[in-house]
Amino acid sequence: MNKTTETAEKRQAAEGPERERGELGPTMKGCDILVACLEREGVEAIFAYPGGASMEFHQALTRSKKIRTILPRHEQGGAFAAEGYARATGRAGVCMATSGPGATNLVTGLADAFMDSIPLVAITGQVPQSMIGKGGFQETDFFGMTLPVVKHSYLVTDVNDIPRVVKEAFYIAQTGRPGPVVVDVPKNIQQARTQPFFPKGIRLRGYQAQRKASDLELNEIIGLIEKSERPVLYCGGGIISGNASDELREFAERTQIPVTTTIMGCGAFPEDHPLSLRWLGMHGTAYANWAVSGEFEPRDKKDPNHVPRKIASGADLLLAFGVRFDDRVTGKVEKFCETGTIVHIDIDPSEINKNKPANLPVVSDIKYALQRLNELVRKEPQRNRFAKWHEQVAAWKAKAPLGYRVTKEVIRSQHMTDHLHGQENEVILPQMAIEALYELTGGEAIITTGVGQHQMWAGQYYKYKFPRQLLTSAGLGAMGYGYPAAMGAKVACPDREVIDIDGDGSFLMNIQELATAHIEKIAAKAMILNNQHLGMVVQWEDRFYESNRGHTYLGDPENTKAIYPDFVKIAHGFNVPAERVVYKRDLRAAVKRMVESKEPYVLDVIVPYTEHVLPFIPAGHTVADMIWKE
Numbered sequence: 001m002n003k004t005t006e007t008a009e010k011r012q013a014a015e016g017p018e019r020e021r022g023e024l025g026p027t028m029k030g031c032d033i034l035v036a037c038l039e040r041e042g043v044e045a046i047f048a049y050p051g052g053a054s055m056e057f058h059q060a061l062t063r064s065k066k067i068r069t070i071l072p073r074h075e076q077g078g079a080f081a082a083e084g085y086a087r088a089t090g091r092a093g094v095c096m097a098t099s100g101p102g103a104t105n106l107v108t109g110l111a112d113a114f115m116d117s118i119p120l121v122a123i124t125g126q127v128p129q130s131m132i133g134k135g136g137f138q139e140t141d142f143f144g145m146t147l148p149v150v151k152h153s154y155l156v157t158d159v160n161d162i163p164r165v166v167k168e169a170f171y172i173a174q175t176g177r178p179g180p181v182v183v184d185v186p187k188n189i190q191q192a193r194t195q196p197f198f199p200k201g202i203r204l205r206g207y208q209a210q211r212k213a214s215d216l217e218l219n220e221i222i223g224l225i226e227k228s229e230r231p232v233l234y235c236g237g238g239i240i241s242g243n244a245s246d247e248l249r250e251f252a253e254r255t256q257i258p259v260t261t262t263i264m265g266c267g268a269f270p271e272d273h274p275l276s277l278r279w280l281g282m283h284g285t286a287y288a289n290w291a292v293s294g295e296f297e298p299r300d301k302k303d304p305n306h307v308p309r310k311i312a313s314g315a316d317l318l319l320a321f322g323v324r325f326d327d328r329v330t331g332k333v334e335k336f337c338e339t340g341t342i343v344h345i346d347i348d349p350s351e352i353n354k355n356k357p358a359n360l361p362v363v364s365d366i367k368y369a370l371q372r373l374n375e376l377v378r379k380e381p382q383r384n385r386f387a388k389w390h391e392q393v394a395a396w397k398a399k400a401p402l403g404y405r406v407t408k409e410v411i412r413s414q415h416m417t418d419h420l421h422g423q424e425n426e427v428i429l430p431q432m433a434i435e436a437l438y439e440l441t442g443g444e445a446i447i448t449t450g451v452g453q454h455q456m457w458a459g460q461y462y463k464y465k466f467p468r469q470l471l472t473s474a475g476l477g478a479m480g481y482g483y484p485a486a487m488g489a490k491v492a493c494p495d496r497e498v499i500d501i502d503g504d505g506s507f508l509m510n511i512q513e514l515a516t517a518h519i520e521k522i523a524a525k526a527m528i529l530n531n532q533h534l535g536m537v538v539q540w541e542d543r544f545y546e547s548n549r550g551h552t553y554l555g556d557p558e559n560t561k562a563i564y565p566d567f568v569k570i571a572h573g574f575n576v577p578a579e580r581v582v583y584k585r586d587l588r589a590a591v592k593r594m595v596e597s598k599e600p601y602v603l604d605v606i607v608p609y610t611e612h613v614l615p616f617i618p619a620g621h622t623v624a625d626m627i628w629k630e
């Protein structure tokens with residue numbers, strides 16, 4: 001018996017009954033142990049970019065028959081792709097990078113996964129232990145640097161720890177409130193040999209993944225609903241990560257309570273359902289915002305002391321399920337649902353009373369809570385059917401539906417004259433392109449987005465029917481997210497149509513991933529709403545800075561008549577089919593060609609930059625300041 005086996009067996013005996021169960025493997029190098037652990041976790045794809053400190057892992061990955069290693073062309077693309085995979089499936093996405101610059105390129109992806117509670121396991125190579133702290137080549141303290149944006153992290157210092165660490169990493173990433181976990185492995189650990197012990201169980205002191213509401217709390221909620229006249233369900237990404245959409249639907253239908261979601265919650269409740277208010281917040285529907293906070297007369301801008309009068313009351317009961325009262329949802333938080341009783345259910349106790357105090361806080365897995373609520377409601381059907389409230393909501397929906405129109409200003413704008421060559425009536429508004437995509441995909445595609453105006457329109461003009469259908473960087477708002485995320489989603493769901501609705505600025509930030517898509521035959525598509533500007537910033541310039549342009553033009557100032565850069569030429573350089581569409585009459589056919597393509601594809605849609613996303617509640621303001629029509 002060699003020395004390592006002895007240690008492994010001793011450890012097995014010493015670690016108590018739970019850990020005793022497990023399996024001893026043959027002697028292997030640390031890098032092979034890690035890959036064996038990934039296989040045991042059921043990992044089917046990893047987005048990994050090699051370098052000196054992670055080559056051992058890559059060598060081991062070439063020996064795996066189960067894991068597909070996808071080489072992104074930038075580690076940020078790899079992290080976003082892993083997130084796209086995770087958002088589309090609910091299973092942890094896995095990315096890998098070398099130490100130093102490789103690892104730092106993952107940071108935005110980690111922060112994104114942290115903000116949106118996405119399960120992600122990021123494995124990084126680290127300089128050998130003997131070099132740590134010496135400023136070795138490509139050394140960065142990745143563990144330290146990522147602490148504020150991870151759910152948990154490990155720096156592995158003993159090759160024998162790899163199986164336990166990997167098992168815990170996946171468990172932590174995927175349970176409770178999901179999130180990113182970093183596993184940093186020095187090169188000498190990857191090279192060290194041992195006989196691994198793969199534990200079956202997990203024991204984590206202080207980590208409580210499962211939490212359940214008590215019947216007392218749930219009955220109190222039912223009592224509040226009985227007493228309520230104007231209840232609203234405000235539901236977020238927690239419903240999706242908690243796999244509780246079916247339960248939410250049953251609950252809403254049984255109680256007849258209207259449902260608004262956050263952008264993270266899009267698809268948690270079918271948006272074509274009569275009880276749906278679509279999403280709320282800064283660019284949410286006017287009727288969702290009114291239903292939560294009430295309708296006010298417009299503010300008199302000339303009188304700073306004017307207090308707008310409430311015209312109609314909003315919710316008297318807000319059932320906030322799996323949400324975190326993000327400022328893009330609440331605006332001025334004290335005024336958000338000011339007169340309603342707030343019930344807040346969340347799996348993460350640190351969310352309770354963080355941004356908005358709750359009258360009834362409940363820490364629970366939302367699927368359990370909804371299942372049990374449904375049981376209670378089934379036993380004792382609700383008497384309250386909220387007829388008057390539904391009338392009010394219907395009136396609001398009729399008063400302020402989402403809509404757009406081609407204005408004279410757009411048609412006469414220099415931008416349109418430059419690009420439409422006398423056929424300005426044929427202008428394609430961004431909203432039209434998304435509607436065409438919605439129709440031509442039957443509303444069935446998985447949509448990813450960049451960040452900006454196009455992202456908001458993608459939320460508004462595509463209706464989401466099922467969870468995990470809209471994959472968007474919501475909390476962090478990371479431009480460049482859309483295309484790599486679409487690749488990750490397509491790897492996870494090869495039989496689904498996956499389309500990135502992107503902005504010209506955002507798409508350019510990870511355009512190199514077209515190479516990954518082409519070489520790996522990942523048929524992720526991009527529809528770029530190309531306004532030649534950082535449109536969302538332009539919108540704020542128009543509203544708050546008298547349209548003074550502060551570096552928001554992306555075209556070539558010396559040749560404004562040409563579209564710059566030429567995405568079609570660039571895509572062709574990657575051997576990716578691409579097309580540009582400028583006139584409305586050509587739009588549908590062009591979108592159809594994109595949808596029907598079996599390859600990655602870029603559709604460059606030229607749109608005006610003068611459109612504003614409406615409704616719009618300026619940051620930190622209230623529903624009384626909502627601009628919902630021009």
Ligand SMILES: Cc1ncc(C[n+]2csc(CCOP(=O)(O)OP(=O)(O)O)c2C)c(N)n1
Pocket residue numbers: 450451452453454455477478479480502503504505506507529531533534535536537
């Ligand atoms: C990485 C990153 N840098 C900067 C920003 C700030 N930002 C938010 S939206 C936006 C404009 C995005 O432009 P584009 O992708 O073309 O979308 P559009 O608004 O024009 O639809 C910018 C610069 C950001 N969100 N992310």
Ligand SMILES: [Mg+2]
Pocket residue numbers: 452503504505529530531532533534535
């Ligand atoms: Mg743009």
